[in-house]
Amino acid sequence: MPGPNENPGPPGFDPLTETFAFVCLDCGASWNRTFDLVPLLDPAGCLNPLEYVDDEGRAMHSPLTDAVCGACGSRKVRVG
């Protein structure tokens, strides 16, 4: 049963989100980002590992490898 704040996804689709806390090791900035997790089907119909989609709709296999500090541009970012 969907709650009042959940997105009404396509039927049979269970939308998953995951929030990560990032901390920049260079300037100390911290922020959170929430990613949608999208289960992917390859052309053969096999289920691939979940893919992350950020709030701009860009797909990535892991948000942890694409973490860049928005304040100083450093890629030395710790993810909690």
Ligand SMILES: [Zn+2]
């Ligand atoms: Zn930084």
